[in-house]
Amino acid sequence: MAKRDYYEILGVSRNADDAELKKAFRTLARRNHPDKNPDDPTAEDRFKEIQEAYAVLSNPQQRQNYDMFGHDSPGGNPFGSGGFQGVNISMDDIFSGGFDSVFSQFFGGGGSSSSRRSFRGNDVLIRHSISMDMAMVGGETELEVKSLVACDECDGRAAATPDGVRTCDTCSGQGQVTQNRKIGPFIQQMVTDCPDCGGTGRKITDPCKACKGEGRERKKQTIKFTIPAGISDGIRLRMAERGEPIRGGGGRAGDLYIQVNILEHEWYERDGSDLLMAMPVGYSELILGTSVTLPHIDGKDITIDVPASSTPGDTLEVKGRGFPHRRGRGRGNVTVLLKLFVPEKLSKNVKKQIEDLRSEIGIAPDSMADMVRNEAKNRRRTR
Numbered sequence: 001m002a003k004r005d006y007y008e009i010l011g012v013s014r015n016a017d018d019a020e021l022k023k024a025f026r027t028l029a030r031r032n033h034p035d036k037n038p039d040d041p042t043a044e045d046r047f048k049e050i051q052e053a054y055a056v057l058s059n060p061q062q063r064q065n066y067d068m069f070g071h072d073s074p075g076g077n078p079f080g081s082g083g084f085q086g087v088n089i090s091m092d093d094i095f096s097g098g099f100d101s102v103f104s105q106f107f108g109g110g111g112s113s114s115s116r117r118s119f120r121g122n123d124v125l126i127r128h129s130i131s132m133d134m135a136m137v138g139g140e141t142e143l144e145v146k147s148l149v150a151c152d153e154c155d156g157r158a159a160a161t162p163d164g165v166r167t168c169d170t171c172s173g174q175g176q177v178t179q180n181r182k183i184g185p186f187i188q189q190m191v192t193d194c195p196d197c198g199g200t201g202r203k204i205t206d207p208c209k210a211c212k213g214e215g216r217e218r219k220k221q222t223i224k225f226t227i228p229a230g231i232s233d234g235i236r237l238r239m240a241e242r243g244e245p246i247r248g249g250g251g252r253a254g255d256l257y258i259q260v261n262i263l264e265h266e267w268y269e270r271d272g273s274d275l276l277m278a279m280p281v282g283y284s285e286l287i288l289g290t291s292v293t294l295p296h297i298d299g300k301d302i303t304i305d306v307p308a309s310s311t312p313g314d315t316l317e318v319k320g321r322g323f324p325h326r327r328g329r330g331r332g333n334v335t336v337l338l339k340l341f342v343p344e345k346l347s348k349n350v351k352k353q354i355e356d357l358r359s360e361i362g363i364a365p366d367s368m369a370d371m372v373r374n375e376a377k378n379r380r381r382t383r
């Protein structure tokens with residue numbers, strides 16, 4: 001079954017503010033709480049669905065991510081590999097608003113105690129350039145990078161054998177120790193990395209020879225990832241736990257961020273979901289009209305119809321062939337600015353024909369002042 005849209009679940013608009021979200025959540029949670037629906041086995045699923053939607057949308061970072069990518073967040077499920085598990089919220093919590101502190105603890109934001117060390121390696125940022133075509137249609141891509149990965153020989157354990165890893169006695173595996181320091185009449189408690197294990201919480205008794213007990217090695221690796229269609233320039237895609245492993249093994253690797261840089265296109269410029277382009281057209285095409293077919297970055301040809309009696313500076317709009325809109329459906333437009341193409345060199349023959357043309361439709365220098373005057377008059381009238 002396809003996952004429902006979070007906004008739809010809560011029955012709010014995409015622009016809903018925090019107060020609206022909270023109100024919608026409260027109403028729905030009250031109505032669908034399993035305690036209130038003891039005879040309805042589907043209530044629990046609905047209650048969980050509402051919770052998940054609220055957990056994501058009430059977190060600014062997660063909401064932005066969701067607006068951008070929907071349920072296919074490039075970093076994987078924001079709740080981890082197991083997905084959303086539901087939380088235990090009582091009817092009291094719902095009435096009192098106490099549920100907010102429950103939700104604020106998701107995604108590692110706020111509320112967590114700072115003394116508990118998170119055994120996590122460094123995050124890594126890689127910049128990656130893609131063509132505008134790729135940004136438009138998205139798809140699978142890959143890049144090669146030399147970075148720290150878990151040691152192949154010991155599987156990132158750092159010890160040659162599984163028995164070679166022991167929990168550090170000094171910090172009981174916490175990686176940190178609390179020290180009391182006396183400053184005048186005060187006793188200050190300080191939390192520092194455990195001096196015995198260097199903060200890993202582990203002691204290696206028989207270090208792996210390949211990585212010298214580091215548990216990691218620098219290696220060339222190929223990273224495959226998906227570019228979402230319509231991606232904006234500078235967006236960072238997150239790949240959970242694909243960053244650096246911790247020195248000494250254990251814990252979990254940091255995250256890998258791929259910052260996507262969109263290369264300039266030969267003739268298109270991007271403006272949000274619209275594309276802009278200047279198209280040189282010859283004088284005869286401007287007068288008689290023409291139809292130009294070009295390869296487009298969405299993979300299909302695009303046809304631009306230049307109507308007869310066009311003038312340089314006119315813009316034409318091809319609807320629905322721009323980038324996908326960031327929110328909601330549909331695509332932007334392609335705006336084509338007409339420019340007059342003037343050839344640098346003319347053959348004698350062409351020159352002769354243009355001279356003939358001048359006597360037909362050209363403007364004599366003495367009538368030009370009149371035309372300038374009329375043009376100005378027309379402009380004033382239409383204003």
Ligand SMILES: [Zn+2]
Nearest residue numbers: 151154208211
């Ligand atoms: Zn090793």
Ligand SMILES: [Zn+2]
Nearest residue numbers: 168171194197
């Ligand atoms: Zn220790």
